[in-house]
Every structure is written in structure tokens, then in C-alpha cells.
Amino acid sequence: MGSGHSQEQKVQSMGRLQEDRKLYRLVDMHGGGELIPWFRYALTSGDTSILDAYIDTKVRDFMYNQGKGKVCTVTELVKLRNKERNERLGAFSRKKGKGKSGPNVLDDFNQEGENVGDLKKALKLLDGGGKGGKGESKYRDITWKLDERGSMGETIIGICLLQGTDMHNKLALKILDSYPKLVNDINVSEDYYGLTLLHQSIVNQDVKMAYTLLKRGADVSTRCYGAFFCADDQKATRTDSLEHEYVELSAKTNYTGTMYFGEYPLSFAACMNQPDCYRLLLAKKANPNAQDTNGNTVLHMCVIHENMNMFRVALENGASLRMTNKQNLTPLTLAAKMAKEKMFTEILEIEGERVWAYGDASSTAYPLAKIDTINEVTGDLNENSALSLVVYGETPEHLELLDGLLEELLEEKWKAFGKAKLAQSVLAFSLHWSLVTLAFFLRPISLSTSLSTDGWITKYGYAATKSTVSTDPSKLGTPLVPFANGTYSAVPWNAQDIQCHLLNYASSSDWENHIRLAAEMSVLLSVMIQMFLDVQDIRYIGASKWWNILKAFPAKIAYKTSFLFILFTVIIRSSCRLSAELVVVDNILACITVLMTTIHFLFYCRAINFVGPFVLMVYTIIATDIRRFIFIYGIFLVGFSQAFYLVFLSCERVKNEAVSSKSNATYLATLSQIQRNSLEQAIIFENVIQGPVEAFIRTFILTIGEFTVLYRNLALCPANIMVWIGKSVFLIFEMGVSILQFNLLIAMMTRTYEAIFRTKKEYKRQWAQVILMLELSLSPSNRLMYLLKYSRPTGTNKRARSLVVNTKITEEEKNSLDGVAKTEEKLKRAAEEKKAIIKWKLKDMEQKESNRPTTSFNRTPRPVSRR
Incomplete structure (x- = not known):
């Protein structure tokens, strides 16, 4: 099935080879080995006696009980797998198998004797048939010796199928004729644990071999747990347990990697786009709804690999669209989470039910059970719904899913409650903000100034x-x-007389204090009401869901945080008698509260078409570009600020020496006029950097263009060497930080701006997030009431709801569809013509080949037998 060079590359990419294994003397990874020339000889001569002798003697020595195999505990195999994994990991990354192995009942049986057939009966009596958790057996039939396997834990049959050539396949079947129990022997290495011959034939896309193995009794329910076939983002979380065979994995995964095939042979066939193999496995009673360690079925795997053809095949043959994996995702919601637009659209069309159709117009009902964020039975929020996963998705691909049905659903929500609730929320917040601002502006600032100036x-x-x-x-x-x-x-004057001036509402006849009291009481009441509503929301949907929704709105988080600052302000103001410094704390909290409350206007701006994307730009620039810049800029700032501090410290030391010299009249008499002028100039120097903290602040001021004061004093530095060092540091700082890094920041922000600006559908996501945030504030009963407004019953079940979408194909769409149909028809006709030409050429070649005389060099020379 390929050249030797390509097979060698395939082998090297699949595992860590150790070619000194004894097994590779029989058949190696490069198409050689002792059995290969004898098999060629058997094919050409028809004499299989020498090959049979090799298989009956040398191959048999590699197996338990002369090829009859033995029963091993799963615990023993898991320990081998865990040991191999830990040998590759560092000392701090190693994990021992969890759980207890318990007593091994197999120790009391002699599996090499005549009573091997009674072992299964004994296991059934002693251990209930050996069944562990999740219907998995605690024992496995192992034929090939565990210590005589290849570097990937494979048997000789596995090596043959790994090569994949016609000759190796025939050799594999020849060995299976002698030792049929090898058909279900698994690989036992960490990378390929559980891989069977059936898995390999499917990966090789060899339907004939798969059919042959199934006829010979290959198990269709064997699972492959190897790290090579695991999702890339789960490989670091692989953990063993001595109580079961499967590998424990983290539930948090995005199913990354191209080799995650779903463990079962049926899933392998679906991922490899092998419909014939898939139907063969179904004929052998394979379960299309069997779930792997992640809970994924065949349909989930088709979504992950975007294979719509196999999705239809699986659906036609009993696969269920209602099965959920460990992340509580159906195939539809998994497509929404992974932003698989084609799969998502196709599954929607499959689930939709045509109500009526007339000409170019039609009406379709789509079940909302896994699409809408509102649970159609309880009214609770469903964070694993398709709408929620798409709206809170972060990739540009998620935006493409907001067209069509989801956009229609959002429009219905907007009409049902979104528009009215947003208007109410804006009015209520505007009133709250006005009261906060009024209370802040009416604070007696003059008394605070008097207190701060003693x-x-x-x-x-x-x-x-x-x-x-x-x-x-x-x-x-x-x-x-x-x-x-x-x-x-x-x-x-006494500070204690006015340090509680913010509490003296009634002691003065000033009307401002009375208005401030009313405003502050109203703000406190508003905060208490909103916090009560938030607690109700948390009680309805849970703290984790509440936070997952809230974290998408930084302005909303700032607004909620301002509630805490208002409560802290009440506590601080009530404790004003303790210290006059608490007034300063009160003022700081008031400033932060006003700032965080005002920021909440950005939340409402997200629902405005021409403003929403710009709000997202601000968030994204702060969260990505500014954060990275501050980290790098801070390193430069700390280094250069301390350099300036040392330079000015040296200059001040020389100045102090000049001041002391000027007071010495005898020393002054010895100086020339030029030296006296230098002494006077040294005294003029002023150290504007008195400490490391001030150096940090001064250096920061440099970056915003204010460098006159620092450079003027630096030029007056009396230390001749340090003045040039200081000027050099100043020049490097201006070039490397003020010019280079700030222009780099501008370029980064420009890139972010352009990336978001080019995304025309970003407004839809911002608008949708606002709608879902408003939906959070509704009670379950109100959500159900609004759900009834924009949906209709599904069939006779009144609880199951559907969204009816009316569509009409426009002339432009009709023309484009006609063009696509014509193009597909042309391609299909061209493919059929090409196939007919190839068949005709092959037939002509076969006729010529049959008329050509045979030559003797086609025969393989007979190998010299070893004695």
C-alpha cells in the first residue's frame, strides 16, 4: 500500500522505536526479517513447509501456553502502562496509579495445564465473571508474551499490518491461521494501549482485511486508550487507576489534534471516512451510541472531524442526536462550541421539521431544547445551549454562526423582552448614576480641605x-x-470637631447637606435592592453560571464592584471618630465609586450598532496590548529610573563637596577665577530625584514628553563623568522607550483595531451578549412566559417548544443555487468520464499482459536453508 520509504516515515512518526527487540528479527519495521524471504519463497513455489516450521517453532516461543494464551488482570497491564509513562516524565510530573489492585485470583490457577478451559468458569464463580465498573472486564486474554513485544507494545501481526503491504497482510493471515487468538491481542504501550488489528486495518483503509478479521472473531467493542490517539490538550492529564482499564482524563478539552478518533473501531471508521468498514462493523453488532472516555459517540466524532458524509451514514444507521458527552454537549451544541459552521447548519436542517412549503417560500420548525438558552421545562438558563456557546465564543468563526436561525431567535428575544428590559435598565441606571453623582458633588469639600491642612x-x-x-x-x-x-x-482649632463633618447632615442649615443625605440614602437603598436581585439570580442559576455570564462584561463587573465600595464607605464613615485619616479613605472610596459607576454606560453602548464594536476594541486593547506593554515597559522603567537615581546621587555628592569648599576661605584663596566659576555652577545644581520612588515617577514623566526639568538639572551636574553618563542614559531611554516602545504600542493597538473593525458581524455578538445579560435578570417563570411568546409546541408535546422560521428564496439565491448545481453536475460528469477512461486503459493493459510470454526472473530465488 506504499513504498518502503513512506512506510518507514509512517512508523517513525507513530512511536518511539527500539529496534533491538527480538521480535524484529522475525519481521522488522523496514520490510525485512527472517520470515519475509521464506514467505516470498512460499508464494512463488507453493511450498509452505519451511514457513510453517518457522511459525510452529520460532513464532510459538513468543506466546503464552504455545499460542493458546493466558488470562491477565487489567491491573497488571495498567501498571505496565503507568511505568512506561512515568519513565518519560520528569520526577515532578510522574503519577502513580490510583486505587487498590486487590488480590489476584489468577495466582491460584495453573494456566499452562490441561484445565485452561475451566478458568472462565472459575472467574465467573469467584469474581462474578470478572466484570468491573462500567461493564468492563477485570481480565484480558493475552496471547503474545508481554516481555517479548515490540517497542509500541505490538505483536508480530501488528508489525505486519503497520507495514500495510499485500505481502505483509498475507503473512499476517498466515500466522493467524496457526494462532487465531492473536486476532484480539492488544498493544500494551502507553502510546498505543488497546490498539487492535481491527483498529489498524481501519486506519490502513483496508476494508478487505477488516472484513477478514471480523470473520475471524475480531471484537468490535475493544477500545484504544493510547496517548497517540488522545486529544492533544488532554495528554498531560492522563492518569491511571488500578480499578479500571480506561485512562482518566480532564473533562476540560477542546478536542485538539488530528489523531483523536474516539477509541472504538466504529468511531475510527467514521473519522477515517470509511463507510464500508462502518457498515461491516454495524453488521457485527457494533453500537453507534457507545461513548468513549470523553463521552463522545460516533456523531460527536464526525462533528470534531467535520465529516458530514459519515455523519449522515451514522444517523441513517441508528446513531442518536440526543446523546450528550461529559461536557453535556450534543452533536449540535458541540458544533456550536467548536464553531463548525457547515456541521452546525446541516444538523439544524436535519433536526428541523418542514411545516409547509409553497413555491420558493417555506416554513420550518426548529426544536429549541438544545438551541435556546431558556430551559423549556424549568425556565432555568442553559449555558450549554447552542446560542450561549456561540454568543460567548471568542473566535471569528463563531460570528459566522450568528446568521440564520440564531439571528432569528435573538430577534424574537429582543422583541419579546430585550428592548423593553434594556430601556428600563437604562432609565433605572441613569437615576442611580444621577444620585451617586449628586451625592458626590454635594460633599463639603471645604471641610475636608481644612481637615487635611490641619x-x-x-x-x-x-x-x-x-x-x-x-x-x-x-x-x-x-x-x-x-x-x-x-x-x-x-x-x-481642633481636628476632632470636624473629622465627622460628612455625618453632620442636620447640624447645619445648609440645604446642600439635606439634599446630600437624601441622595446618599437613595443610593444605599438602590444598592441593597440590586444586590438582593443579584443574590436571587445566583440562587436561580448558581454562582459559577452567574460568574461565567458576568465575566464577559468588564463594565458590569466594575459596576457590581462599586456596590462593595459604597458599603465600605458606610462602614468607614460610621467609624470617623476613630481617626481623621478615615476621611481620606472615605474620599478615595467616593472617587472610585463614581468612576466605576460611570463606566457602566459602556455596557449599554454595546447594544448600539455604531458604538458596540468600539467598546470591544477598548476592552481588547486593555486586556491584550496594554497589558503586554505595561509588563515590558515596567522592566525598562525600573532599570532606567534607578540609573537616573544613581547619577543624580553622584551629582549631589559633588555639590555638597562644593558647598563645604565655599565655606573654607583659605581654600577659596587658592582657586583661580575659572575654578571659582565652576564652584558657583556646582552649587546651582538641584537634585530633583531624592529617592528610588521619586526616580520611578520622574522617569515615568519622561515618557509622556515632560523632560525639561530633569534634563536642565542633569546638564548642571558638577560631576564631569557622571553628567555624560546621565546624558547617555537619557538618550538611550528616549530612543528605546519613549520612541520605540510607544510606537510599538500604537502599532499593536492599530492591529487590534483593524482586526475588530474588519469583523462586520462583531456588533451582532455585542448585541446578543446584552440580550443574554438582560435574560439573566429575569425569573424562571418570566423566562417561560417569554418563551411561550416566540415559540410554538413541537407536535403533541406542549412542553417541547420550537421556533418557526419562514424563508423565501430570492432570485439572486436561486441563480447562485442553479449555478452551483450546474457546476456540481459538470464535475460529476467529468469524474465519470475520467473513471471510464481509466477502466478502458486498465482493461487494455490486462489484455496485453495476458498475451505477453512469462519470464523466469519473476520468480524469487529459493533461500538457502539454515541447518
């Missing part, structure tokens, strides 16, 4: 006078309590 600036805005002069020259004394007319009382 009374030296009065609440009326003018400077206070002092009552006494302090004996300490570093202190100004104590200010007096001011009056509105500019006079002062004889009472010294």
Missing part, C-alpha cells in the same frame, strides 16, 4: 490665623476656629 485653610477658603507661636521653629502653632465674616473665636 485648619490652616479655613472652610471659607482663606488662610487661618494662629493663636500662639510654637517654640519649635518647625511648627506653625495652632490655628483658631474661623467665622464666616472673617473673624476668629478664641477657641483653638
Whole structure:
């Protein structure tokens, strides 16, 4: 089935070969081995005696009980698999098998004796037939010795099928004639555990071999658990248990990789696009709804590999569209999650029911059970629905799925409740924001200023006078309590008198305090109501689902966080008597609250056509480009800031020496006029970087273009060497950070902007996310009520709901469909003509070949027998 070179590449890509195994002396991975020349001789001469002798002697030595095999516990095989995996991993990545193996009842039986046939009866009596969890047996029939296998855990038959040539296939069948129990022997390595001859024949796309193996008793329900046929993002999570044979895998996966085929031979046939093999396996009672370790059936595997032809074949032969995997996904919702547009559309058409059709117009009812986010029985939210998976999908491919049925469903939701709920939400939030802003603007800022300046600036805005002069020259004394007319009382100013000024609503006749009290009470009441509603939502759908929906809206998260800051503000303000510093904390919390509340307007902007994509651009740029830039920029900022700090520290040291020298008259008398001028210039220098933190801030100011103060003082540095070092550092910083990195940031943001701007359907996703967020705030009963508005019963079942979509084919679509049909017809006709020409040429070649005389060199020379 291929050249030796291609087969060698295939073998090297499939596993870690160790070609020093004894098995490879019989048949190796390069088309050679002791059996090959004797098999050629048998084919050409018809004499199989020497080959039979090899098989009866040398091949038999590699098997248990002279080819009859023996029963092994699954625990023993799992230990071998686990040992091989741990040998490849580092010391910290190794995992031991979980669970307990228990006593091995096989230790009490002699499997080499005459009573091997009674072993199954004994297992049935002692261990209930050897059945473990999930219907899996605790024992396996093993024919080829475990310590005499190839590097992939294969038998000699596995090597032959791996080569895949006609000669190797015939040799495999010849060996199976002598040892039929090898037909169900599995590979036992970590990469290929569970791989059988039937799996290999399907991978080889050899229907004839698969049919032959099935006739010889190949098991259609054997599962392949090898890492090579595992999803790429699950390989690192593979864990063994001594209590069962299958490998435990993480449920979180995107089914990445091209070799994940679904463990069962039937799934292998579907993934390899082998309809003939698939039907053969079905004829042998293979279960199309059998689930692998991930819970995927044949239909799931067809979706993963985007094989619509095999999907139809499987569906026609008993596969169920209702089966869910471990992620609770049906084939339809799996197609939605993986953004398989073709599969998603085709499955929708299969599930849809035609209501009526007239000419170019038609009406189709689509069941909403796995499509809509509202559960049609309970009214709860279904986060695994097709609509939810598509709307919260992050790839551009998910946007393509928002056309058609899902867009119709969103339109119906928008008409039923979305538009009205959004208007109510905007009005309610606008009122809340107005109250928050009013309460903030009416805060007595003058009293806060007086408190922060220890009374030296009065609440009326003018400077206070002092009552006494302090004996300490570093202190100004104590200010007096001011009056509105500019006079002062004889009472010294005391911070405790005004540190709770934010709570003094009724002590003043000022109307602003009364309005502020009403606004703050209204804000607090609004926060309590909204938090109560949020708790209700969490109780309805669960905390994890609530958070999964909320995390798609950064503005909404900021708004919810502002509730906590408002509650903290109440606590801080009530504790104002403890310390005057709590007023500063109160002011900080108020500023953050106003900022986070105002940001929530961005949430409503997402539902506006010409604004929504730009809101997403802001989120994406902050989450990706700005975050990466800050990480790199921070490294440069820390390094250069400390370099500037050291330069200015050296300059200040020279300045201090100059100041001390100027006070020495004797030393000044020895200096020339030029040296005195240099001394005067050194004294002029001012160190604008007094510490590492200030150096960090000054360097940050440099990046926004304000470098006049720093560079002017750097130029006055009296240290001749350090001034040039400082200028060099300044030049490198301006070139490498201010120019290069900021332009790089601009380029990154431009790329993000253009990528989102080119996505014309991004508005639909933003609009859809707003609708689903509004749906979250509804109670289950209200959701069911709205569901009844935009859906109709499915058949006689009143609970099952469907969405009816009316469509009409336009002239443009009709012309395009006619063009596609004509193109397909031309291609089909050309393929049939090409096939007819090939058949005619092959027939002509066969006639010429039959008339040509045979030659003797076609025979393979007889090998010299070894004695």
C-alpha cells in the first residue's frame, strides 16, 4: 500500500522505536526479517513447509501456553502502562496509579495445564465473571508474551499490518491461521494501549482485511486508550487507576489534534471516512451510541472531524442526536462550541421539521431544547445551549454562526423582552448614576480641605490665623476656629470637631447637606435592592453560571464592584471618630465609586450598532496590548529610573563637596577665577530625584514628553563623568522607550483595531451578549412566559417548544443555487468520464499482459536453508 520509504516515515512518526527487540528479527519495521524471504519463497513455489516450521517453532516461543494464551488482570497491564509513562516524565510530573489492585485470583490457577478451559468458569464463580465498573472486564486474554513485544507494545501481526503491504497482510493471515487468538491481542504501550488489528486495518483503509478479521472473531467493542490517539490538550492529564482499564482524563478539552478518533473501531471508521468498514462493523453488532472516555459517540466524532458524509451514514444507521458527552454537549451544541459552521447548519436542517412549503417560500420548525438558552421545562438558563456557546465564543468563526436561525431567535428575544428590559435598565441606571453623582458633588469639600491642612485653610477658603507661636521653629502653632465674616473665636482649632463633618447632615442649615443625605440614602437603598436581585439570580442559576455570564462584561463587573465600595464607605464613615485619616479613605472610596459607576454606560453602548464594536476594541486593547506593554515597559522603567537615581546621587555628592569648599576661605584663596566659576555652577545644581520612588515617577514623566526639568538639572551636574553618563542614559531611554516602545504600542493597538473593525458581524455578538445579560435578570417563570411568546409546541408535546422560521428564496439565491448545481453536475460528469477512461486503459493493459510470454526472473530465488 506504499513504498518502503513512506512506510518507514509512517512508523517513525507513530512511536518511539527500539529496534533491538527480538521480535524484529522475525519481521522488522523496514520490510525485512527472517520470515519475509521464506514467505516470498512460499508464494512463488507453493511450498509452505519451511514457513510453517518457522511459525510452529520460532513464532510459538513468543506466546503464552504455545499460542493458546493466558488470562491477565487489567491491573497488571495498567501498571505496565503507568511505568512506561512515568519513565518519560520528569520526577515532578510522574503519577502513580490510583486505587487498590486487590488480590489476584489468577495466582491460584495453573494456566499452562490441561484445565485452561475451566478458568472462565472459575472467574465467573469467584469474581462474578470478572466484570468491573462500567461493564468492563477485570481480565484480558493475552496471547503474545508481554516481555517479548515490540517497542509500541505490538505483536508480530501488528508489525505486519503497520507495514500495510499485500505481502505483509498475507503473512499476517498466515500466522493467524496457526494462532487465531492473536486476532484480539492488544498493544500494551502507553502510546498505543488497546490498539487492535481491527483498529489498524481501519486506519490502513483496508476494508478487505477488516472484513477478514471480523470473520475471524475480531471484537468490535475493544477500545484504544493510547496517548497517540488522545486529544492533544488532554495528554498531560492522563492518569491511571488500578480499578479500571480506561485512562482518566480532564473533562476540560477542546478536542485538539488530528489523531483523536474516539477509541472504538466504529468511531475510527467514521473519522477515517470509511463507510464500508462502518457498515461491516454495524453488521457485527457494533453500537453507534457507545461513548468513549470523553463521552463522545460516533456523531460527536464526525462533528470534531467535520465529516458530514459519515455523519449522515451514522444517523441513517441508528446513531442518536440526543446523546450528550461529559461536557453535556450534543452533536449540535458541540458544533456550536467548536464553531463548525457547515456541521452546525446541516444538523439544524436535519433536526428541523418542514411545516409547509409553497413555491420558493417555506416554513420550518426548529426544536429549541438544545438551541435556546431558556430551559423549556424549568425556565432555568442553559449555558450549554447552542446560542450561549456561540454568543460567548471568542473566535471569528463563531460570528459566522450568528446568521440564520440564531439571528432569528435573538430577534424574537429582543422583541419579546430585550428592548423593553434594556430601556428600563437604562432609565433605572441613569437615576442611580444621577444620585451617586449628586451625592458626590454635594460633599463639603471645604471641610475636608481644612481637615487635611490641619485648619490652616479655613472652610471659607482663606488662610487661618494662629493663636500662639510654637517654640519649635518647625511648627506653625495652632490655628483658631474661623467665622464666616472673617473673624476668629478664641477657641483653638481642633481636628476632632470636624473629622465627622460628612455625618453632620442636620447640624447645619445648609440645604446642600439635606439634599446630600437624601441622595446618599437613595443610593444605599438602590444598592441593597440590586444586590438582593443579584443574590436571587445566583440562587436561580448558581454562582459559577452567574460568574461565567458576568465575566464577559468588564463594565458590569466594575459596576457590581462599586456596590462593595459604597458599603465600605458606610462602614468607614460610621467609624470617623476613630481617626481623621478615615476621611481620606472615605474620599478615595467616593472617587472610585463614581468612576466605576460611570463606566457602566459602556455596557449599554454595546447594544448600539455604531458604538458596540468600539467598546470591544477598548476592552481588547486593555486586556491584550496594554497589558503586554505595561509588563515590558515596567522592566525598562525600573532599570532606567534607578540609573537616573544613581547619577543624580553622584551629582549631589559633588555639590555638597562644593558647598563645604565655599565655606573654607583659605581654600577659596587658592582657586583661580575659572575654578571659582565652576564652584558657583556646582552649587546651582538641584537634585530633583531624592529617592528610588521619586526616580520611578520622574522617569515615568519622561515618557509622556515632560523632560525639561530633569534634563536642565542633569546638564548642571558638577560631576564631569557622571553628567555624560546621565546624558547617555537619557538618550538611550528616549530612543528605546519613549520612541520605540510607544510606537510599538500604537502599532499593536492599530492591529487590534483593524482586526475588530474588519469583523462586520462583531456588533451582532455585542448585541446578543446584552440580550443574554438582560435574560439573566429575569425569573424562571418570566423566562417561560417569554418563551411561550416566540415559540410554538413541537407536535403533541406542549412542553417541547420550537421556533418557526419562514424563508423565501430570492432570485439572486436561486441563480447562485442553479449555478452551483450546474457546476456540481459538470464535475460529476467529468469524474465519470475520467473513471471510464481509466477502466478502458486498465482493461487494455490486462489484455496485453495476458498475451505477453512469462519470464523466469519473476520468480524469487529459493533461500538457502539454515541447518
